[in-house]
Amino acid sequence: MRPLRIVIVGGGISGLATALVIQEASVVKGLACHCTVLEAASYWGGKIVTHRAGDLLTEAGPDSFLSQKPAGLDLCAKLGLTEQLINTNDTKKKACVLWRGRLYDLPDGLISFAPQQWTPLLRSGLLSWSGLARLGLETVIPRGVPGREESLASFCRRRFGRQAFERVLEPLMAGIYAGDAEQMSLRATFPRFFELEQRHGSVIRGMVAATRAASQTKGAGSHHTMFVSLKNGLGDLVSALTARLREQGVDLRLRCKVEALRVRSHEPGRWMYDLLLEDGSALSADGLVLATPAYVSAELVRPLSPIAGGLLDMIPYASTATVALAYPAKNVVGTIQGFGFVVPRKEGRDLIAATWTSLKWPYRAPADQVLVRCYVGGVGREKTLDVDDHTLVTRVHGELARICGIQEKPHYTEVNRWWKAMPQYTIGHLDRLAQLEAALSRYRGLVLVGAAYRGVGIPDCIRDGTAAAEKVLADLAGGRHGKAVR
């Protein structure tokens, strides 16, 4: 019997992680399998891009990942990268929030709602007494209606009050997605908040109970900080992953853009997927994983299911940019401290957030330089990006000068633009995923995976890739008809 041919379209972290599990699991299951990954760009990793500029190390896209979600750390362990993992620096472990032009301290990990983390917030003056009193009422506010879809903004205002939402939660939570909290689905973006409310009747009480339970079971606790990165940048995750895939015989092809998808059935319920490539060639597959952004997958699946194409079109994307700036340390010391700051939407600024990269992470800049990373754009703020790089850098530097008093011009700058890069899980997202799954359920062996569906973070994409790999192998091994969308 000829080996099963499985093609993965998209060589970002989701596609690469899927390929690794397909390759490993097919060996374990004794399935003869030929796996190919097709990537349109000239490099692997999608949004994960590490740059070196002299002694500086910059991340164009993600700069770290959450350690609490195990998939990221587990993949690092599998690839022999555990020794390369780095924690955030110990000293001055705090972030700030900008409010009415002034920076207020927020403790690191505020969002974990550990009670000991609250004191600085209470003392900071960021919230008025009435705002603090309203926040305290969270523990007694009744539960929301379980079946009702609620926006992140509505949930946070209802439970924590308007001030805590606008000044703390909105920039911390919506900022992760470069999104608009009024449009974001709470259940799709922060399902844990929804679960805690439903289970404990209060997010704060639920978090406190969870923190207590974790400290009792974990003993000494994890030696990782909330976010971790790799010593030589997250690009090492991509290099290690592609090296491992090559060793295992996976066929990795760059500059291979898939233009169209057709499907043939040679026996009831079994499909062959024909991929038409930009160079005019074609490739057939028994199993197909689309690890492309939703708007690309929409065009590919439309001939198979116009409904699925339409549902994928309904996942909007935000465009953003990261701007790296390096300053001589002697000109900046004393003006900045902590890990950086977030900016509430209400402030109406160009910046979503700024990270003092070289204060937050080791190995990012030599001691005589300070590396800063600014995040701009996002839903409703895309206009910020309608200028050339020089203007963008001037504006971002101007904001830093006004907010923190950095006077000197940066001696190194870098702009990385991300067009339609951050999927938005808007109200109704989970229902649309269920409909998408139903619309594609007859196409056994076809799976959609990636940041557009069940989590945008790197660990979410890796976890989703594992589930997608298992699904496609189960389909091809003649297993039950499962879900088409992971």
Ligand SMILES: Cc1cc2nc3c(=O)[nH]c(=O)nc-3n(C[C@H](O)[C@H](O)[C@H](O)COP(=O)(O)OP(=O)(O)OC[C@H]3O[C@@H](n4cnc5c(N)ncnc54)[C@H](O)[C@@H]3O)c2cc1C
């Ligand atoms: C600026 C920024 C900062 C971020 N910061 C963090 C962070 O700090 N921590 C974190 O955990 N997450 C972060 N994220 C989110 C995270 O990086 C992404 O969600 C994740 O990397 C997406 O991976 P993916 O494989 O699903 O998609 P992608 O990385 O987008 O990969 C999809 C791939 O498909 C390819 N492709 C598209 N069309 C075709 C085609 N027709 N044929 C073949 N290939 C095609 C693309 O070229 C791309 O390589 C950030 C994202 C951005 C943009």
